[in-house]
Amino acid sequence: MKINFRHRHSAHCESGVSSNLLFHYGVDISEAMAFGIGGGIFFGYLPFLKVNKLPITTFRCEVGGIFKRLTKKLEVGVYWEKFRNPKKAMDALDHCLEEGIPVACRTGGYWLPYFPSAFRFHFNMHNLVVYGKEGDEYLISDPVFQEPVKCDKKYLLKARFAKGALAPKGTMYYLTSVPEKIDFAPAIIKGIKEACRRMLKTPVPIIGVKGIRFLANRIEKWPKKLGKRKAILHLVQLIRMQEELGTGGGGFRFMYAAFLQEAAGILKENRLLDLSGKMTSAGDRWREFAVIGSRNCKNRATESDSFEAMADILRDCANREAEVYQELMEVIN
Amino acid sequence: MTLKEKLKKLIVETLHLEDITPEEIEDGEMLFGERLGLDSIDAVEIVFQVEHHFGVGIKNMKEGRPALQSINTLAAFIEARL
Numbered sequence: 001m002k003i004n005f006r007h008r009h010s011a012h013c014e015s016g017v018s019s020n021l022l023f024h025y026g027v028d029i030s031e032a033m034a035f036g037i038g039g040g041i042f043f044g045y046l047p048f049l050k051v052n053k054l055p056i057t058t059f060r061c062e063v064g065g066i067f068k069r070l071t072k073k074l075e076v077g078v079y080w081e082k083f084r085n086p087k088k089a090m091d092a093l094d095h096c097l098e099e100g101i102p103v104a105c106r107t108g109g110y111w112l113p114y115f116p117s118a119f120r121f122h123f124n125m126h127n128l129v130v131y132g133k134e135g136d137e138y139l140i141s142d143p144v145f146q147e148p149v150k151c152d153k154k155y156l157l158k159a160r161f162a163k164g165a166l167a168p169k170g171t172m173y174y175l176t177s178v179p180e181k182i183d184f185a186p187a188i189i190k191g192i193k194e195a196c197r198r199m200l201k202t203p204v205p206i207i208g209v210k211g212i213r214f215l216a217n218r219i220e221k222w223p224k225k226l227g228k229r230k231a232i233l234h235l236v237q238l239i240r241m242q243e244e245l246g247t248g249g250g251g252f253r254f255m256y257a258a259f260l261q262e263a264a265g266i267l268k269e270n271r272l273l274d275l276s277g278k279m280t281s282a283g284d285r286w287r288e289f290a291v292i293g294s295r296n297c298k299n300r301a302t303e304s305d306s307f308e309a310m311a312d313i314l315r316d317c318a319n320r321e322a323e324v325y326q327e328l329m330e331v332i333n
Numbered sequence: 334m335t336l337k338e339k340l341k342k343l344i345v346e347t348l349h350l351e352d353i354t355p356e357e358i359e360d361g362e363m364l365f366g367e368r369l370g371l372d373s374i375d376a377v378e379i380v381f382q383v384e385h386h387f388g389v390g391i392k393n394m395k396e397g398r399p400a401l402q403s404i405n406t407l408a409a410f411i412e413a414r415l
Contacts, residue, residue, distance in 0.1 A: 009395055010395060011393035011394060011395040012393075116365060144394065144395070144398070145398075146398070146399050236374065239374055239377065240373065240374070243373055243374070243376070243377055243394075251392070251393045251394065254392045254393060255393070283392075287377075287380075287381065288381075290377045291377055291378060291381040293377075294374045294375070294377040294378050295378065297374050298348070298349075298374060298375065298378075299349075300347075300348070300349045
């Protein structure tokens with residue numbers, strides 16, 4: 001069985017899955033718009049939450065948050081289910097496919113055989129859409145791949161029940177109803193307000209703009225506090241979170257900039273264009289940070305590529321982003 | 334020097350590859366395959382160097398993944414944007 005599902009290549013899995021699912025039901029929405037309305041932009045340095053025994057840094061909101069907020073704001077009906085029993089999870093998926101429903105699944109990317117080995121590591125928050133089945137092979141629209149892919153049942157099952165931090169537990173979700181007409185403007189405004197509030201006003205030092213500054217202070221101390229080997233390991237983890245899960249360099253910042261540009265047209269608010277440019281500049285600085293980080297990880301850093309230099313870039317990123325969110329609040333209010 | 338030769342030289346020099354010369358990299362071989370031993374952390378440097386030397390930006394992994402397959406794909410990506 002094969003559902004006529006249009007695969008659209010995206011920069012990030014959850015925002016790609018969200019926009020592709022909506023597109024399937026006739027809502028013409030870009031990935032950037034889905035990301036922006038879903039309030040995807042975020043920063044959090046989470047030393048208490050670890051993958052491979054190293055702290056997690058996130059450049060986007062919590063897993064599932066983009067989809068949940070987006071569908072809520074657009075008044076789209078959604079069904080979610082988690083499973084304990086893998087057989088039941090696969091049977092439920094098959095049942096939906098038979099009903100002609102494309103189903104999004106949360107998976108551990110490490111187990112998906114179509115991921116190139118150089119880009120494969122344990123990460124349990126990868127979203128994809130299953131849109132068909134041929135024998136024991138599932139037809140998958142994995143938005144971060146250019147073309148649709150196929151995956152054998154045993155690997156999809158392993159991916160859906162990957163173990164470790166933030167285990168997906170067979171999570172699947174799909175759309176149940178979509179309004180005939182959607183007004184994007186109020187959803188955009190709410191999405192921007194939420195994102196700004198989170199980035200500027202979360203009363204926790206490791207979240208938002210404060211979190212970026214917090215990480216800058218930490219990074220500066222890593223070589224002394226952790227020793228060189230461990231400092232590099234922490235850095236590798238951070239750069240991987242930024243590069244692979246953050247869609248590369250300042251990926252989420254670039255995506256938010258694209259959202260603001262699109263929003264400027266819909267809201268007829270030219271000031272958003274200027275802020276889109278500023279957000280792109282912040283993304284460029286994040287990319288510079290990643291480059292210096294990668295040089296340290298690969299033992300090719302020069303004197304100017306120090307941990308202090310990285311901390312300074314992070315502080316600059318924080319300042320640039322703070323300015324964007326503050327101005328956005330003024331524009332939206 | 335052709336664009337492909339420039340790219341090979343850039344990759345060997347900036348990534349400090351010691352066991353391979355630019356001439357030994359084949360146009361169609363996988364950059365992130367076992368022979369060259371590159372990984373996603375190296376991709377960050379390649380993306381930066383491509384923008385720095387050719388003024389061609391790769392803003393996200395959606396563009397990056399297909400472009401960074403091989404010297405052939407990277408050269409085609411750059412040529413299409415010059």
